[in-house]
Every structure is written in structure tokens, then in C-alpha cells.
Amino acid sequence: MLTKRIIPCLDVKEGRVVKGIQFVELRDAGDPVELAKFYDTQGADELVFLDISASHEGRETMVDVVRQTAASLAIPFTVGGGIRTLDDMKRILRAGADKVSVNTSALERPELIKEGSDYFGAQCIVVAIDARYSEEDGTWMVYTHGGRNKTTWTAVEWAKEAVRLGAGEILLTSMNQDGEKSGFDVKLTKAVRDAVTVPVIASGGAGNAEHFREVLQDVDTDAALAASIFHYKETSVAEVKSYLRDKGVCVR
């Protein structure tokens, strides 16, 4: 039986992890490769690297990070952040990443999804969606530029369009819940999950193991992503998986 996936997310800036793991015996907690290995031993099913570098040099450094990670890790990983062209995708995937994630660039030019999907196959292309509930619109709207700019897309319609263009997976972040640690946005996740036929990764709001159970079991989403609760050791991937197993969720 296909298992539900737990995915830690690492923010990488100029080749270094920001918000690195606290209180862990790592030689260098800012080294993305060291942290990737740590999460692998914890039982992480996949990893996401989000490149938040501001400079060209930082992006070049990310290619080295990808190469080193692929050389030492035997689990899949996705790279997002700053991927604007098919050439950007090629650079990251050829360095050994399994998938690339696009967000703002895909909203600015949706054909990017199709170009990537035609070239590498849908399974390589993740479309990340940042959504916030809008009272005015009565639904979740999509935002770009890390949540700064509101678009005219609803989360559900954009997810459907992304899949039509060739997205193989949707990484759905609730901006309302992000950082709140009060649980994933169950309604948003369900709405998007029911609207598309590709796997959906829920993101934003994880505070404890029960939150993972809720979104993976009740919503039946395919995967759940978290950053800070793993980095700050509020819980661990191993603890979350052990809890899920006890509750009858199929995990690796």
C-alpha cells in the first residue's frame, strides 16, 4: 500500500540553511547536506529545499548543494525558489534533484509548467501554491512573491489549471495557517485535493503529530510538509511517524 509522506522543508540562503536545527549534534547545522542526512536517518520520505538566495551567486551555490545532496542521499528531493526558465529546471535536475517546484514564475508565465512537463515528464514538476482565505471573495485566493501580491486566481482553479498544463504534484501552503502551529488548513486542503488527480502536499500550520494525522487521514491528502517544528525539535519525523502508525495511518 502506498504510504503517506512526511516532508521536512529546508530554507537555503546563499548555500546555507537558515533556521537550522537547534540542539542537534551536527558538525555544522547550517550545512544543507548535513541536515538532509539527519532528516534521512529520522525517516523523512522526501525533502524540499527552498532557495531563498537573493543573488545570482547564491543560486549557483544551490546547484552545488543539489549535487552534494544527490551524491550522498538515497531519498528523493525537490528544489524550489528562483526557477524561472526551462534552463533553470535543467540545471537543478541535472545536478541530481528529483523534482523542481515553481510558484510565482508559473503564475507569471503558466507555459513554464508545460515546458518543464513536456521535457522532463510531469513527475518532475511540482507547482507550489500559496493561498489565503479572502472574506471578500469567499474562497482561497492565490498569492505570488512569497505572499505579497494577490492574484485573480482561486486556489482550486489555479490547481486545476496547473495540472492541466502538466504539474505532477501540488504543494499547497495555507498562508492563514503558516507559522500558527494550530494545524493544517483542512478545508483548503480538501478543496484542492478533491479538485485534482495528482498528489497534494499539505503545508503550513503543523504544530504537533495530531495535525499530521488529521490532514493525512481525515482529508486523505498524500503528503504533509513542515519546517519549524522539525528544525526546533518540537517534534521529530520519527515521533510523528510513530504516532501516525499507532493511529492506523500507513507510513514507511
Added chain:
Amino acid sequence: MKIGVIDYGMGNLFSVEQALKRLGVEVLVTADQQQLAAADAVVLPGVGAFPDAMKRLEETKLVDFIYAQKEANKPLLGICLGMQLLFEHSVEVAPTKGLGIFTGTIERFNGVSRIPHMGWNDVALQNEPQWLQNATLPEARHVYFVHSFYATNIDEQQLVAYADYEGVRVPGIVSNGSFTGMQFHPEKSGELGVALLQSWLEGVKRTC
């Protein structure tokens, strides 16, 4: 021991190369037939679409090389699309003839809730090819799959291991003589993936 990874321009070869190197073998990534023929075994990787991949193999005359490899009873491991190419036929994009080394056709998943079949699924062993005999595998039975098409109408004798995806029986490992196919990515499948690659390499060692 030297392993040739067939480079025909389809997908990410770096992870496969690195996984093999970690197991202590010499790895050569090339499209050069002479160099591939000199290797103890070859790996046929691949991501992308079936018709593009067949076209590339034909254009580069690697089809002939693969048949010669079979004729000479030399080991080949096809991974993901590389395994699918070894079947008779695929419906991906447009109906396309495959290499026909394994019996069966490649069809799109039907009646499942999510496509691609993406993530960690457990595999059950059905037959033991030579390279798996006496192998010590870890208790973990999960491997990483990512694909929208799968092999069906297969020859049960060629099936080594399969996964269950919402009631669809998905061939995970197939074997026919010196040729092996893995639908999942052993290079991305943690401990079990490493153990399977290692067993396959030991099988190669015994034959060379």
C-alpha cells in the same frame, strides 16, 4: 568491476551514477557502444516519455547494442522508463513498439485516485532470480515509485516483485535471463534500494 550507464539523453543520470559509486564500482556514463560493451554490465536509466526514448535509442543505434547485450547473455538493469522500454509496447503519448525483451505492455493507470503513483510503496517478492538468491535484504519493504504508466499483461515467470496500488498490481522488479527491470528508483529508495542494487551488482560479479 565496471558498470556502464547508458547515456541517451533521457533524464537524470547523476543519482544512479552516484549510487553505484557508493557501492564501490567503477562507473562510466556514456553513449559509446564500444565502451559500454567493455563494461561488466550496463544500466539503462530514463525519465521522460516512451516514444522520445525509443527514438533516441534507435537514432543512436543503442537498440542494436541492447540486443547484442542480450544475445551475449550480459547483465542489463533497466530503471523506471528504462525498464518499460524493455517491454513489447507502450500506449504513452502514441502507441510505440518497445524492445520486447519482457512480455507485456505499458499502459496508463486507470481507476486509481492519484496519478502519478508517487511515493513509497511496499513490494512483495514473487520469484527469486539468481542475483537475489542468498541476498540479505533489510526488513524494510518500501521503495520509491514515481510513474504514470505501468507494465501489464506480463509473463508471471518474469515477475520478481510487485506493489499494490489501490488494487492495481504494479510490477516492481522483473527478470528475464541476464536482464532485470526495476520500475521504482533503487537509487532513491533508501536502505532497501541500496541492498537491491548491491545484490544485483553481486550477481553481476558472479557472472563475470
